[in-house]
Amino acid sequence: MYQLILRKTFVVSLALALCGGIVFVLLQLAGMIFGSALLLTGPNTVFKTVLCICASIASIAAYLLLHVGSTPVKYAQENSSK
Structure with missing residues (x-):
């Protein structure tokens, strides 16, 4: 849900x-x-x-989309087998 909001925020602020x-x-x-x-x-x-301000919002949204909330695949696979 929050990724959708972040993606829309990124696209709108980048376009502006x-x-x-x-x-x-x-x-x-x-x-x-x-x-x-x-x-x-x-x-x-x-x-x-x-x-x-629009460029700053776009860069913060891009950072959050890339680095927050995504679990690395290797970490997720190690924890799923336990």
């Missing part, structure tokens, strides 16, 4: 971080092309903070 990162880069590219300082510095406020 990746899509937000693309928007972030495109806004800065548009700022360089059009010479707009607002487009260059604007995304560095709350938008950048939200992207960092």
